[in-house]
Amino acid sequence: LGMGYVFEELIRKFNEENNEEAGEHFTPREIIELMTHLVFLPVKEQIKQGTWLIYDNACGSGGMLTESKEFITDPEGLIQSKANIYLYGQEINPETYAICKADMLIKGEDPDHIKFGSTLSNDQQNLQFDFMLSNPPYGKSWENDQKILGVEKKGSNSTCNDSRFSVGITSKSDGQMMFLLNTLSKMKTDTPLGSRIASVHNGSSLFNSDSGMVAIRKHIIENDYLEAIVALPTNMFYNTGIPTFIWIITNKKSEHKKGKVQLINTTNEEYFSKMKKSLGSKQNEMTKEHIEKITKLFLENASNKDCKILDNEDFGxxxxxxxxxxxxxxxxxxxxxxxxxxxxxxxxxxxxxxxxxxxxxxxxxxxxxxxxxxxxxxxxxxxxxxxxxxxxxxxxxxxxxxxxxxxxxxxxxxxxxxxxxxxxxxEILFNKYFYTYTPPRKLEEINNELEKLEKEVQDLLREIVQ
Structure with missing residues (x-):
């Protein structure tokens, strides 16, 4: 196991330096840590024993899978589970797929649970899972997958024969929500716990008017699957500074959360710190203290300046x-x-x-x-x-x-x-709920500043003339 963590650290270093596309980036460990807290802690008492399946449909080098198991089973951790945990994933990139298989082998996991190929057009995991964590590519074309699936345009909507995508099909320019539909299709419906999902997406997923995205958001919210969305600070990923959001989804909400959605805003500096040295676009990081603070907001489920509890209908x-x-x-x-x-x-x-x-x-x-x-x-x-x-x-x-x-x-x-x-x-317009009014500066203050600047310019001109 120790060798596995050495190997994973080498993978992390490699990924930090080589991920180039905004839609294909290595997930920083603190983001994974936050996701594990949000997914597993609400049900920590139920998962101390038993058998649980964890799945990542865009697993890359497998970091989310191994970190999830470590978080659940750590004997000194917050859950300290003695349950049997099985990891499953699928990856399209041959190099990262090979790395993931090797990492699973080194850590004593079953490498055959990691499948190769496109999750969208060649799904190879015909199981239902208890937990699903993912950071799928966003803003990236899935045109080739659409061709393989036989997607047909009918009016303003598109259809295909794959039952996973009967809810809606997004435009070929961005397939991120199709990965989310894939996880929804693998939720357990006949167990007390159901399934819990954490998925990272960009802002487009919240409000894009593409007919497929609208249909998917409608399906998720009207079925009361959406538990929370966490707005992350910008510049958290290595090769993109775009705003990102964690969707928390479950088909077995606790009673007090039914019909409600929790929005958490972590974009102010109370929830992250500046890095001493940037790593590509990554300029910000979350410490354990930041993660604990965000987790506390989530678990307390109370409205305040950084957390809003809203009815499902408020987004409609x-x-x-x-x-x-x-x-x-x-x-x-x-x-x-x-x-x-x-x-x-x-x-x-x-x-x-x-x-x-x-x-x-x-x-x-x-x-x-x-x-x-x-x-x-x-x-x-x-x-x-x-x-x-x-x-x-x-x-x-x-x-x-x-x-x-x-x-x-x-x-x-x-x-x-x-x-x-x-x-x-x-549509989920985050700024609508967390907007803070900043009054304009007084005219007198602006006028004084302009006079000061004008005086400085005149002084500089005199120096040049002399």
Whole structure:
């Protein structure tokens, strides 16, 4: 075992110097340590005995797997479990796969539990797991996997025959949430503990409007799987400084957490320290004290300046399209509209609306006002239903009609709600919940500073002239 840790230290040194892509980076040990605390400590009493399976679907050199087992079984640790722990993983990179297999062999683990190949298009772990920890590649194309899976585009959505991805399929430019779907498909449903997942993602996972990502977030939140999200400090990874977040997911929430999501903000300097010497993009680090402080926030589950407890519905919205007639000028320039037999009557009615604006209950009421019979395609010639400019996101807890009456109707005349366009989605806007107002500087203070700078410039000019 000691030899295994020597080997792992060599791996760490190699990875620090050789990981180059933002989506393929070695996970710093303190991030793994934080993840193990968040995943295992809430259930530490249940895992002191028994048999438990741990899985990483983008396992790299296997650090998350071995650190997880060490955290659970350390005789001087926080859990001190005597349980049987089995490690499983899959890795696409041949070099890191070989390193992981070798590390497992040296540490007395079963190297056959580590599989080679793409987790997305060639999944080789047909088991369900108790715990899953992962730092999948984010912002990286999975176009080749899509081709192998036979992904087909149908309207704004994509489908494939792999049941793991029936919830939704993200765009080919970023496959990070597909790794999360893979872990969801491997959750245990018939055990008291269920499964617990910790997965690292970038900010795109929280709010990207890609239809696949929206569908995945909706599935996770509406099934009450999302327990917490931890915002990590920037510059924590060796070759990327982008903001990152740990998702904590479980299908067996404790009673007091049901219907709730915990957001933890660790981006202020209370939760990390500057490194004396940077390692690539890694300028910040977490000490054991920082990890303990964050873990305490998580376990106490109480709202304060760095922790918010919110209802699942707080992240939800109904997206609707606001429709209205096109302008008279636009219609007069439209060759297709010019061919309508009732075009003059329609223009006459629209001129009435310009003089006496009114709002309508729906499209049907507007067409009735026009007093003409139109096919659907002809209606679309007259109505402006541009999804880009006429879309509103209404919080789930807000009545749609009331929102329209107060926030839209006074400013968009002759409009109505396209009720058939309504769709529910979810987004997690971290800054919305942790924003701190900073008052602007006083004008007097700014003016004094400008005068001081002006005086300094004049003094410098005098020196040059002399």
């Amino acid at each position: 919205y109904t997206k609707i399209i606001i429709e209205k007639p096109k302008s008279i000028e636009a219609l007069k320039d439209d060759e297709k509209f010019a061919k309508l037999k009732d075009k003059d009557k329609i223009l006459e009615k629209l001129e009435q609306l310009e003089k006496n604006p009114q709002n309508f209950k729906d499209r049907k009421e507007f067409i009735k006002f026009l007093g003409v019979k139109l096919k659907k395609s002809e209606e679309n010639l007259i109505i402006d239903s541009d999804k880009t400019n006429n879309t509103e996101k209404i919080p789930l807890k807000t009545d749609i009609q009331n929102y329209y009456d107060t926030e839209v109707k006074p400013y968009v005349k002759n409009s109505w709600i396209a009720w058939d366009s309504a769709s529910v989605g979810y």
